[in-house]
Amino acid sequence: MTDGAADRAGGGADAGRDPGLQPExxxxxxxxxxxSSTVAAVLAVRTALHGGATAAGIVVCALCCAxxxxxxxxxxxxxxxxxxxxxxxxxxPVLAVRQAAVAxxxxxxxxxxxxVLVF
Amino acid sequence: xxxxxxxxxxxxxxxxxxxxxHTPDYRFSLANERTFLAWLRTALALIGGGFAVxxxxxxxxxxxxxxxxxxxxxxxVLCSLRAVNHWVRCERAMRRGEDLPASRFPALxxxxxxxxxxxxxxxxxxxxxx
Numbered sequence: 001m002t003d004g005a006a007d008r009a010g011g012g013a014d015a016g017r018d019p020g021l022q023p024e025x026x027x028x029x030x031x032x033x034x035x036s037s038t039v040a041a042v043l044a045v046r047t048a049l050h051g052g053a054t055a056a057g058i059v060v061c062a063l064c065c066a067x068x069x070x071x072x073x074x075x076x077x078x079x080x081x082x083x084x085x086x087x088x089x090x091x092x093p094v095l096a097v098r099q100a101a102v103a104x105x106x107x108x109x110x111x112x113x114x115x116v117l118v119f
Numbered sequence: 120x121x122x123x124x125x126x127x128x129x130x131x132x133x134x135x136x137x138x139x140x141h142t143p144d145y146r147f148s149l150a151n152e153r154t155f156l157a158w159l160r161t162a163l164a165l166i167g168g169g170f171a172v173x174x175x176x177x178x179x180x181x182x183x184x185x186x187x188x189x190x191x192x193x194x195x196v197l198c199s200l201r202a203v204n205h206w207v208r209c210e211r212a213m214r215r216g217e218d219l220p221a222s223r224f225p226a227l228x229x230x231x232x233x234x235x236x237x238x239x240x241x242x243x244x245x246x247x248x249x
Contacts, residue, residue: 036160104159111199
């Protein structure tokens with residue numbers, strides 16, 4: 001009984017699993033973000049191919065798909081890192097700044113594509 | 120501004136962040152990461168809103184349509200850049216044991232979104248009336 005209370009408080013270093021399920025919640029947050037980026041990419045493709053498939057439209061469309069794939073790759077790598085964890089306590093490492101920067105750059109580039117498409 | 124430039128350098132030099140202070144409880148870092156992701160989703164939603172204005176209000180005058188769409192897209196860009204900047208600042212503050220940085224960005228963003236929403240309602244109603 002007392003062991004359970006200690007585990008719930010999150011104090012035990014040998015606790016098998018984090019009671020707050022932090023890595024799982026973070027993994028789901030990445031999933032949600034991937035879904036949002038999918039919606040944005042689908043809207044981009046719809047806009048690009050709306051008025052007939054011009055050459056420029058197809059190029060921007062391919063660019064948006066590439067950005068979406070880049071985002072998906074970052075999310076996938078991060079989710080795998082979260083799942084594997086590091087060390088015997090399975091403490092997941094901090095998000096690499098480079099991964100965060102790549103995710104943000106994909107978002108910004110998508111917005112730039114959007115501005116080009118809208119014009 | 121100089122602070123901002125230094126933070127931008129930090130985005131691409133992860134080792135520099137890790138050198139300072141001591142590593143905080145990983146749960147705090149993960150919570151910071153989730154906040155970053157929530158802001159990124161907000162940015163993606165704003166970008167999607169920009170597309171939606173362009174696609175689903177085709178009867179608007181060109182200037183209004185482009186203006187609203189570009190306002191939403193610009194808000195999305197700012198939001199995503201600010202997301203990574205705020206994440207780096209929070210991470211560094213936690214490592215140094217300082218207070219988390221305060222920010223007036225949420226208030227600014229909500230005012231911008233409110234203004235764009237009111238403008239959209241007015242423009243659509245005016246479009247119906249005219």
